Amino acid sequence: MPQFRALDKLDRKLLNQLQKDNQIPTRTLAEKLHISQPTCLRRIRDLRDVGVISADVSVVDPSALAFGMLAFLEVSLVNQSDEFMHDFEARMNKEAEVMQCYFVSGEYDYFLVVHVIDMDAYYQFVRRVISGSGNVRHFHSRFPMKKTKFTTRISFDEKAEELQVKVKK
């Protein structure tokens, strides 16, 4: 039962800023947006309370890891009943190497982005998690050579009048 809420221009400006830097003092941010510091703080707290901001985190630069590689992994299951799919998804959720998992239409059932230290670690991962899972019919690996863009930032239009969003609370 999703409730809805409107984000006004100020909310969207705050979100655009906080997605770049959430350590900026509320006072500095308030000055930037020409509002008072308590208003700024209240808005931010509200966005967190209702779940529009779901977390506040440090971002670790993946390229800092001396030896890291990515793999795309397409997987089709033997048994696609709800129970087995749920099982597979739960398993991927547990594995730290799995950065992203999508349920897709087409030839394969799942598309995974896997992050490992090197090719040997990838081989170990595939044997342990994929081919060893008992419910994988077929899988296929592809290796991106370079990540040229990666962002989690959602850009909000700061001019539009109003935007409706679903909220948790």
Added chain:
Amino acid sequence: MPQFRALDKLDRKLLNQLQKDNQIPTRTLAEKLHISQPTCLRRIRDLRDVGVISADVSVVDPSALAFGMLAFLEVSLVNQSDEFMHDFEARMNKEAEVMQCYFVSGEYDYFLVVHVIDMDAYYQFVRRVISGSGNVRHFHSRFPMKKTKFTTRISFDEKAEELQVKVKK
């Protein structure tokens, strides 16, 4: 000329924590890890200074957006000279809808993850950015039905003795 730096157990514990929550007071975090507050702060500041922590951000829950959809887009270029590839990558970097872009081996040159408000917006995006770019030979869209996992968290082994990472400064 990448410099290297060792991350000890404490660094890795801090990184694991801060990737979940970077708003925790340094004092609370220090108590958790049985160190003093200034030590905790110093280590964190250092991890930021050397670039292991590349940013500190708020995470917006994408499912809060009332109408959002994802698309996978595979693109092959007409001209693969360095100049044109650089050009394409720079263009994708500018477009807010492009969440991820990878240079891949195989049939296509690039794999994109695109986030738009609805199918019409996707059509507009493709016409404007992809088929309208002048250097795209072929492209192909796939639509993930469900994002079952998405994380940017890199999990560090807190038991291993030492880990070398590349640093910027």
Added chain:
DNA sequence: GCTGAAATCACACATTA
């Protein structure tokens, strides 16, 4: 939106290994 109390951050210095 303003003000003030409580908490957090951030520094200089002493201490330890």
Added chain:
DNA sequence: TAATGTGTGATTTCAGC
């Protein structure tokens, strides 16, 4: 000598008005 811990002043957060 390099890194940790102690104590203290400056900032920031956050509630009441």
